[in-house]
Amino acid sequence: MASLSEQLLHRIRDAHKRRKLTWWERLYLPAIAQGLLLTSRHFWRNLFLHVAHRLGFFREVPASVTIQYPDERRKTAPRLRTRHRLTQRPDGTPRCVACMMCETICPAHCIYITPGEHPDPNIEKYAKSFDIDLGKCVYCGYCVEACPEDAIRMDTQRHDIAAYSRDGMWLDIIELLHPGSRQHTDPPKKYVQLELDEFRKLSHLPPSPPTSGTPPLPA
Amino acid sequence: MWADLAIKLGVSGLVLLGVLNFAGMQTWLERKQSALMQDRIGANRAYFTVPWWLGGAPVNWLLRKLGGLGILNALADVLKLLTKEDFIPQTADRWLHTLAPLLAVFFAILAFAAIPIGPPVEVWGRVIPLQVADINVGLLVVLALASIGVYGVILAGMVSGSNLATLGGLRASSQMLAYEIALGVSLIGVIMCYATLDLGQVVARQGQLLWGWLPMWGVVVQPLGCVIFMTAALAETKRIPFDLPESEPEIIGYFTEYSGMKFGLFFLSDFVEVVLVAALTTTLFFGGWQVPYLARDGFHFPWGAFVAVSHLAYVGMGIAAFTVKVMAFIWFFMLIRWTLPRFRYDQLMHLGWKILFPLSLANIAVTAVVVVALA
Numbered sequence: 001m002a003s004l005s006e007q008l009l010h011r012i013r014d015a016h017k018r019r020k021l022t023w024w025e026r027l028y029l030p031a032i033a034q035g036l037l038l039t040s041r042h043f044w045r046n047l048f049l050h051v052a053h054r055l056g057f058f059r060e061v062p063a064s065v066t067i068q069y070p071d072e073r074r075k076t077a078p079r080l081r082t083r084h085r086l087t088q089r090p091d092g093t094p095r096c097v098a099c100m101m102c103e104t105i106c107p108a109h110c111i112y113i114t115p116g117e118h119p120d121p122n123i124e125k126y127a128k129s130f131d132i133d134l135g136k137c138v139y140c141g142y143c144v145e146a147c148p149e150d151a152i153r154m155d156t157q158r159h160d161i162a163a164y165s166r167d168g169m170w171l172d173i174i175e176l177l178h179p180g181s182r183q184h185t186d187p188p189k190k191y192v193q194l195e196l197d198e199f200r201k202l203s204h205l206p207p208s209p210p211t212s213g214t215p216p217l218p219a
Numbered sequence: 220m221w222a223d224l225a226i227k228l229g230v231s232g233l234v235l236l237g238v239l240n241f242a243g244m245q246t247w248l249e250r251k252q253s254a255l256m257q258d259r260i261g262a263n264r265a266y267f268t269v270p271w272w273l274g275g276a277p278v279n280w281l282l283r284k285l286g287g288l289g290i291l292n293a294l295a296d297v298l299k300l301l302t303k304e305d306f307i308p309q310t311a312d313r314w315l316h317t318l319a320p321l322l323a324v325f326f327a328i329l330a331f332a333a334i335p336i337g338p339p340v341e342v343w344g345r346v347i348p349l350q351v352a353d354i355n356v357g358l359l360v361v362l363a364l365a366s367i368g369v370y371g372v373i374l375a376g377m378v379s380g381s382n383l384a385t386l387g388g389l390r391a392s393s394q395m396l397a398y399e400i401a402l403g404v405s406l407i408g409v410i411m412c413y414a415t416l417d418l419g420q421v422v423a424r425q426g427q428l429l430w431g432w433l434p435m436w437g438v439v440v441q442p443l444g445c446v447i448f449m450t451a452a453l454a455e456t457k458r459i460p461f462d463l464p465e466s467e468p469e470i471i472g473y474f475t476e477y478s479g480m481k482f483g484l485f486f487l488s489d490f491v492e493v494v495l496v497a498a499l500t501t502t503l504f505f506g507g508w509q510v511p512y513l514a515r516d517g518f519h520f521p522w523g524a525f526v527a528v529s530h531l532a533y534v535g536m537g538i539a540a541f542t543v544k545v546m547a548f549i550w551f552f553m554l555i556r557w558t559l560p561r562f563r564y565d566q567l568m569h570l571g572w573k574i575l576f577p578l579s580l581a582n583i584a585v586t587a588v589v590v591v592a593l594a
Contacts, residue, residue, distance in 0.1 A: 029446075032559065039256045039558045046255040066260045 076157050081141045083158040084132055086176040087151055094177055095151035098125040102143035102152055110136035111143060114191065129191045130176055134161050135169040156180075163188070222345075231332070231351045237542075238331050242490035245549065246293045252550070253557045262289030300483035308476050310380025319378065320477065320484035323371025327491040330364035333357035334498050335419045337508045337538035338515075341530060349508075349538070350419055357418035358410065361499065362403055365455060368492065369395045372457070372464060372473050375485070379476035387473035390564070391464035394454060397571030398461075402451035404579040408444040408586040409437050409503050422507030426514065432521035434511045437504030443582045445504040447575050452496040453552060454571070457489060460559040463567055497548035498541075505544050508537035 002010070024030060049063035067074050076082065086094045098115035116128035143152050156179040163169045165188065172192035175182045247262070254261025266286020268279045285291050307316050334357075337349035354360050369391060376388015410416060413424045427435040438445045454461040465472030474485045501507055512518050513536060517527040528536070562570065 032555075035558045036554055040554055042258060043252065043256045043554070046258060050255070063258075064254070064260045065258045068260070 076159075078155065078157075080157070081139050081144075081154045083134070083156045083161065083179060084137075084143070084152055084154050084171070084176060085156050085179045086130060086173065087153055088177060094127060094130070094173070095149045096127040096130060097123060097149055097151070098127040099148065101146040101148065105142045105146040107140060107142065108136045108138045110134070110138075112191065114193065116194075127173065127194070129193050130173040131191060132171045132176065133169060134171060135166050226345075226347055227351070230347070230349060234331050234334075234336060234351055235328070237336070238328060238491060238494055241494045241545070241549065242487055243293055243297075244290075245490040245493060245553070246296055246486075247290055248549065248553055249556075250292065251289055252553050256554070256557050262292040263287050265289070265292045265295045267291070297480075297483070300480045303479040305479040305481060306476075308380050311476060312378040312380075315374055315378040316476075317481070319371045319375035320474075320481045320488070321371070322374060323368055324484045324488040324491060326364050326368040326371070327488045327495060330361050330368070330495050331498065333360045333418055334502055335422050335507060336541050338534055339419075340534050348419060349534075353419060354417070356416045358406065358416045358421070358503075361418070361495075362399075362406070365492075365495065366395070366399055368488065371488070372485075375477065376464075376473035379473075381476045383470045384473050384475040386470045387464045387475065390470075391457065391473055394457075394461065394463055394567065394571070397568055398451040398454035398575070401447055401571060401575035401579050402455060404576065405444045405447035405451065405582060406503065408441045408579075408582050411583075411586050411590050412437070412440045418502055418507075422502055422509060425506045426509045428512075428521070434506060434509065436506040436509075441504065441582070441586070443578065444586075445500075447579050447582065448504065449496075449500055450570075451575060452500065453555065454567075456492040456496055456552070458493065458552070459556045460561050461567065462561060463564055466561060493549060493552055494545065497545045497552060500548050501541060501544040505548075506540075507544075508541040510536050510540045513537075 046063045049058060049061055052058045053063060086096055089095055096113075097118075098113055100113055100115070103111040103113050110133040112129070112131040112133070113127050114129040115125045118124060118126040139154070141154055144154050158179060161169060163184065167188035167190065168184070170188050170190055171182075172189050173194055174192060251261045253259075264286065266282050268282065269275070282291065307313055332351040333354050335348065335350040340347045340349060350357075352360075372391040373388045376384045376386070376391065379385070409421070413421050415421055415424070421437075425434065425436050429435045429439060433439060457464050465474065474482055477485060512520050513528065513533065515530075515533060517525060517533075519525055
């Protein structure tokens with residue numbers, strides 16, 4: 001009894017040798033009939049399911065493996081690195097303290113932060129503007145790991161980044177705080193400055209529109 | 220005389236309408252059936268809206284539904300092909316280059332003239348055969364026209380001024396040669412069994428019952444002939460697994476230098492040939508317009524029951540039976556096309572010359588012995 005590895009070795013060695021077909025195999029017709037049976041089984045099953053779906057039955061049994069992309073989205077793993085967002089304090093202001101750690105570690109140099117002085121004496125700085133150029137971003141996730149305040153995360157489950165210009169891939173602080181709030185038709189804006197009074201109003205911004213298939217964002 | 224002409228025009232219009240629609244809808248069938256076989260969805264997006272003065276909302280609703288089924292893609296295809304540039308290469312012969320697709324599609328459609336689509340209608344004291352041309356050698360005419368159809372393909376390959384197209388044309392001609400013979404010879408058995416070349420008579424005689432209960436269809440008396448005929452006929456349609464003349468990964472095929480609606484005509488002639496082959500298989504081997512146990516006056520079931528049927532219903536059922544059978548065969552050929560891989564060229568020749576041809580000869584010999592023994 002040869003060991004498994006020897007068996008495998010022999011199989012690899014003999015792989016190029018053609019096995020002589022038996023009479024039954026050389027007849028071809030049985031194999032053709034088998035193949036036709038297989039494909040027609042799929043055909044009738046899927047036809048039945050498509051009709052049943054239209055009538056409202058068997059909705060839980062899929063009739064095809066297709067994901068109709070803009071209408072349906074693939075369920076992604078929650079730890080998948082997707083588009084960034086800035087997390088918020090309970091009062092709706094960004095957690096970011098403009099420590100510049102993410103901007104420093106970013107290997108693609110795609111993060112641009114303008115710091116400003118925070119009114120709260122316990123918090124030193126805040127980000128006046130926080131921009132990410134997605135056209136440059138390599139989705140390494142270093143910014144998330146570098147952040148000492150858990151202020152930036154990559155868990156929006158958005159990966160449909162498309163724009164008509166490079167500037168269109170530029171995310172400003174409003175979009176980062178409320179992913180999906182910017183429409184693709186909006187003119188791209190860079191270095192949007194958050195002044196202190198606007199800063200207070202942030203939590204009153206409309207919530208981002210839900211995208212189908214995207215799980216709700218954790219608070 | 221004018222009445223005869225009007226009747227012929229009506230019948231030929233009916234046949235033409237049926238054939239062209241069946242052929243056109245095959246673009247839809249091809250997309251949807253392959254999608255269902257491969258667990259996909261297939262075409263489901265193309266639709267258009269009409270303004271209010273053309274019907275507005277209800278028509279748009281219907282169009283949306285049809286678009287969801289992918290049916291309007293056929294329309295979109297035709298629009299696209301018609302609006303594309305019609306390019307003729309400098310090295311090509313302009314006149315023959317234009318003639319070739321017309322030849323291909325013309326003879327493919329012409330062959331339907333001899334095929335009976337329903338039982339003879341008796342109305343206003345006339346007997347109207349539902350057959351465009353009631354030819355007493357109809358089978359030979361169909362075979363001849365089907366063979367001439369390949370001239371368009373060869374011509375397209377020869378006059379395009381492109382090596383790939385020439386290769387495609389050459390492949391088409393040698394493939395047709397290899398299969399046409401098996402095709403013709405396999406039909407001799409049918410001719411011997413029904414002792415006629417008239418397709419109307421062939422169908423009429425398939426209405427007889429064997430041993431009092433089995434419809435004497437071609438497939439019952441000529442099972443081997445049926446398999447050979449269907450294989451050879453598939454090769455005749457130049458579709459996978461016999462699409463050597465147009466095998467896209469090797470040579471693009473005889474229509475390499477065609478664009479726009481001329482390319483569309485080759486496409487159409489392929490589909491028309493599929494309908495033709497389905498109609499021929501139905502006519503010769505599956506009883507044509509015959510419904511089992513249905514005679515002129517009604518159903519005569521083998522257990523003795525009798526259900527009377529009016530003449531109109533008889534004709535209607537005949538046409539419906541023919542249509543359903545043809546549709547089933549189109550579906551079947553499409554199933555084969557999306558299941559089997561393409562033959563290699565030597566395998567193709569091997570199958571044609573060394574397997575199908577001798578088998579069809581053996582079929583004739585056996586049939587001859589049986590026919591003589593029974594007579």
